[in-house]
Structure formats: C-alpha cells, structure tokens
Amino acid sequence: MMRITKYVLTDILRNKTLIVYTLLLFLLSFSVFSLEDNPTKGVLSILNLLLIIVPLISSIFTTIYIYNSSEFIELLVSQPVKRSSIWMSIYFGLASSLSLAFIIGAGIVTLIYQPDSTGFFLILSGVLLSLIFCSIAMLTSVYNRDKAKGIGASILTWLYFSLLFDGILVFLLFQFSDYPIEKAMMTLSMLNPIDLARILILLKLDVSALMGYTGALFRSFFGNASGQTISFLVLAIWFLLPFLISLRKFKHKDL
Amino acid sequence: MISIENISKSFGKQEVLKNISVKMNSNECIALIGPNGSGKTTLIKSVLGMVPVVKGKILIDNVSIEGNYQYRSLIGYMPQIGRYPDNMNIGQVINLMKNIRGNQTSFDETLIDDFNLRAIYGKKMSTLSGGTRQKVSACIAFLFNPHVLILDEPTAGLDPLSSEILKNKILVEKAKGKLIIITSHVLSELEDLITRVIYMQDGNIRIDAFLNDLLLQTGENKLGKIISKALN
Numbered sequence: 001m002m003r004i005t006k007y008v009l010t011d012i013l014r015n016k017t018l019i020v021y022t023l024l025l026f027l028l029s030f031s032v033f034s035l036e037d038n039p040t041k042g043v044l045s046i047l048n049l050l051l052i053i054v055p056l057i058s059s060i061f062t063t064i065y066i067y068n069s070s071e072f073i074e075l076l077v078s079q080p081v082k083r084s085s086i087w088m089s090i091y092f093g094l095a096s097s098l099s100l101a102f103i104i105g106a107g108i109v110t111l112i113y114q115p116d117s118t119g120f121f122l123i124l125s126g127v128l129l130s131l132i133f134c135s136i137a138m139l140t141s142v143y144n145r146d147k148a149k150g151i152g153a154s155i156l157t158w159l160y161f162s163l164l165f166d167g168i169l170v171f172l173l174f175q176f177s178d179y180p181i182e183k184a185m186m187t188l189s190m191l192n193p194i195d196l197a198r199i200l201i202l203l204k205l206d207v208s209a210l211m212g213y214t215g216a217l218f219r220s221f222f223g224n225a226s227g228q229t230i231s232f233l234v235l236a237i238w239f240l241l242p243f244l245i246s247l248r249k250f251k252h253k254d255l
Numbered sequence: 256m257i258s259i260e261n262i263s264k265s266f267g268k269q270e271v272l273k274n275i276s277v278k279m280n281s282n283e284c285i286a287l288i289g290p291n292g293s294g295k296t297t298l299i300k301s302v303l304g305m306v307p308v309v310k311g312k313i314l315i316d317n318v319s320i321e322g323n324y325q326y327r328s329l330i331g332y333m334p335q336i337g338r339y340p341d342n343m344n345i346g347q348v349i350n351l352m353k354n355i356r357g358n359q360t361s362f363d364e365t366l367i368d369d370f371n372l373r374a375i376y377g378k379k380m381s382t383l384s385g386g387t388r389q390k391v392s393a394c395i396a397f398l399f400n401p402h403v404l405i406l407d408e409p410t411a412g413l414d415p416l417s418s419e420i421l422k423n424k425i426l427v428e429k430a431k432g433k434l435i436i437i438t439s440h441v442l443s444e445l446e447d448l449i450t451r452v453i454y455m456q457d458g459n460i461r462i463d464a465f466l467n468d469l470l471l472q473t474g475e476n477k478l479g480k481i482i483s484k485a486l487n
Contacts, residue, residue, distance in 0.1 A: 003354050007351060007354075014342075068341075070338070075348075078327065080327040082324050083324070255306070
C-alpha cells in the first residue's frame with residue numbers, strides 16, 4: 001500500500017492545479033489579513049471565503065482526479081494488489097495533499113496574524129472540510145461511471161451543502177417559528193459539515209451573541225468542551241462514513 | 256489450474272455469462288473465440304477479479320479467488336485495450352509494475368529487448384500509438400514469468416514484424432508448459448499456437464474441444480472452416 005500511496009502522492013504533487021489552489025489560498029488570506037486592521041475580523045472574512053472555496057475545490061479536484069486515474073486503477077486491479085489498498089492509497093494521497101495545500105496556503109498566514117486557539121480552530125476546520133469533501137467526492141464518483149455525470153453530481157452536492165441546505169433551514173425556521181425548534185435546528189445543523197464548521201468558529205470568536213436566542217443555545221451546547229468534542233466527532237463521522245461506503249462499493253465494482 | 260464452476264454474470268439486465276463451467280490445465284494453449292459481445296473478455300476479467308462474480312465459483316490451484324488477491328501474481332494479463340496513466344512514461348509504467356510486486360526480483364525482459372522498448376523509455380504514454388501501447392501491455396504480461404498467460408487480442412494493432420516476435424515468445428512460453436489463453440478474431444494466426452479451442456456465443460460455451468480432435472472430426476485444416484463445420 002505504501003508503494004501505491006507514494007505514486008499517487010508524487011502524481012498529485014506534480015499537478016499544477018494544486019499549486020494554483022495553494023497560491024490562491026495564500027493570496028486571499030494574506031490580502032484579507034492585510035486589509036483588516038483587526039485580525040478577528042480577518043478570521044471572519046477568511047472563514048466565509050474558505051467555507052465556499054475549500055469544499056468546492058476539494059470535491060471537484062477529487063472527482064476529476066478519480067476519473068483521470070481510471071486507467072491507473074484498471075492497471076492495478078489486474079495485479080496482485082488488494083482493491084481496498086488501491087482505494088485507500090488514493091484517498092490518503094488526495095486527502096493529505098489537499099490538507100497540505102490548505103495548511104501551506106491559508107494556515108501559515110492565519111497563524112502569523114492570529115496565533116491563538118481561534119486561528120488553530122480555523123485551520124483545523126479547513127483541514128476537516130478538505131477531508132470531508134474529498135471523501136464525499138469519492139463516494140459520488142464511485143457510483144457514476146460517466147465522467148460528466150460524476151462531476152455534475154459532485155458540484156450538486158457542493159451546491160446543496162453550501163447553499164440549498166441553508167435555504168431549507170431558514171425556510172423551516174420561518175415556518176415553525178412559533179414552536180420551540182432550537183434543539184431540532186441544532187440537530188439539523190449536524191447534517192451539514194459546512195454549517196458545523198462555521199458554528200464552531202463563530203462560537204470561538206465570541207460573535208455568537210449576534211445570533212440571538214438560537215446563538216445562546218448553540219453557545220451553551222457547542223461552547224463547552226463536550227459540545228466541541230461532539231461536533232468534532234460528528235465532523236469525523238462526516239469524512240469516515242462516505243469514504244467507508246465508497247470503499248465497500250469499490251470492492252465489488254465491475255472494472 | 257483454473258477451474259470455473261457455474262458462473263453467471265449480468266451487467267444490469269443483460270446476461271453476459273450464462274452458467275459457464277470449464278477447466279483449464281497447465282500445458283495447454285487455449286483459443287477463446289467467438290463473435291463480438293459473446294462474453295470472452297468478461298470471462299477473462301472475472302478470472303482476474305476485475306469483474307467480481309456473485310454466482311458460481313472460480314478456483315485457481317484449488318483455491319477460490321473470492322476475497323483473494325495474491326493469486327494474481329500467477330497470472331500475466333495483456334488487456335485488449337491497454338489503458339495507462341497519461342502522464343507516465345514507458346519506463347515509469349514498467350517500474351511501477353515491478354515495484355508493486357516488490358517481492359519478485361528476477362524479470363523476464365526478453366520482450367522489452369525484442370521490441371526495442373528501452374530506446375523509447377522516456378516517451379509519455381499519452382503520445383504512444385495503439386501498437387506501441389500493445390507492446391507495453393505484452394511486455395508487462397510476460398515480465399513476471401507467470402504460470403498463466405491471458406492474452407486478450409494480443410496482435411490487434413501490431414505490425415507484422417512485432418506480431419511475429421510476440422508469437423515466437425508465446426511459443427517459447429508454451430514449451431515451458433504454461434497455461435496460455437488467447438482470444439483473437441484473426442483465426443489464421445492462432446493455428447500454429449493452440450492446442451484447444453473454446454468457442455463462445457451469447458454467454459454460453461458452444462464448442463470446447465482439443466484442436467487435434469476437431470481436425471479429425473471435421474477433416475478440415477483451416478481453423479475458420481473447422482469452427483463453422485463444428486457448429487453445424
């Protein structure tokens with residue numbers, strides 16, 4: 001497995017897209033921090049940017065990479081190599097290089113301007129989002145044989161998590177505003193990793209007061225140590241579960 | 256060597272293999288022939304585990320291939336259309352293959368020399384012609400000196416000279432007592448290689464006989480005529 005991982009990693013690191021992604025993150029975070037005189041505001045602006053960019057790039061890059069390496073996969077499957085180790089090597093290669101790109105691009109700048117636990121949380125959620133959307137993209141691409149369909153599906157999942165889900169949430173909030181639905185909303189937000197990451201950082205930044213009563217509720221839940229642990233566990237489930245399902249599918253796939 | 260027991264395979268609603276059973280032994284050179292879409296490639300791919308079968312069993316040296324992957328080190332496979340990572344060059348692909356089977360140290364590189372591939376090791380796979388790709392596939396299939404060779408349309412796209420080199424190589428390996436399975440549509444080139452014929456149609460095996468028996472039975476000496484007579 002190590003040998004395949006090495007090949008996948010060298011292949012990805014030579015890829016220009018990833019270098020452009022790193023540079024983009026670097027330029028964005030650097031310019032945002034230089035524009036804002038208050039680094040906390042900078043973290044907020046960067047948060048909004050990375051919640052859009054990281055999931056988008058992670059899922060599209062992963063999908064395209066999987067389809068482009070279909071030849072490589074086919075070549076390996078006829079060799080004495082375990083199917084699961086092929087798939088795991090690819091995930092490991094993709095996830096680690098996407099996280100590395102994020103840490104180099106946005107992480108270092110963040111740590112320079114905001115060298116505290118908030119900055120650390122920002123980096124951690126960026127890395128987690130990279131892992132999560134990488135594994136969701138692997139799931140969508142293992143189920144679609146057609147490349148165009150696969151890329152379409154991964155764009156749709158991104159759109160769903162970053163826009164549509166919030167729309168549905170707001171809709172529910174207005175429809176049921178007469179009822180005590182705060183607990184239900186909290187549970188629902190667990191169903192979206194992007195929301196979960198956003199809430200974690202907002203609470204860390206202490207701007208949750210802006211979120212009103214719900215914010216207070218979120219604070220009482222997420223703010224304490226056990227709330228944070230639970231949300232990290234949920235985020236961990238978010239990258240493990242899609243990957244494990246895709247692994248199971250890949251083991252029995254016709255190639 | 257390879258024992259296939261009652262396997263069936265469907266892609267969606269289309270049934271590609273219908274309850275196929277066949278035994279293949281070492282020291283045989285088998286021509287697997289049949290019309291397009293008769294299930295030849297699917298049969299080969301199911302032996303290799305590229306297409307997992309749900310119904311039936313495939314045994315190699317009396318061990319089921321299900322959930323097993325080590326057995327593939329016994330098989331050299333040359334695909335019909337070799338697909339390789341575009342951004343790698345020939346040398347890197349061959350090194351990758353060697354690397355994957357890290358425990359093997361001696362390689363059969365005669366084909367690489369015969370095809371003179373070393374001179375173009377630096378060429379990217381994306382720039383290769385169909386024939387050169389076939390040569391790379393052939394070299395990889397023979398590289399590990401496997402007990403079983405599965406060659407899917409080995410000479411399609413090869414120039415006559417290279418085709419002859421490959422055929423000679425197959426004869427050399429046949430003399431070593433290996434099991435060789437060849438699918439091809441060019442029947443004339445199989446004649447001097449094979450010992451046994453398996454003819455497939457619509458996912459069934461229609462003919463499975465030794466070439467010598469078929470020769471006697473039909474009184475013909477051309478493989479094409481033998482098949483058409485045996486089918487009637």
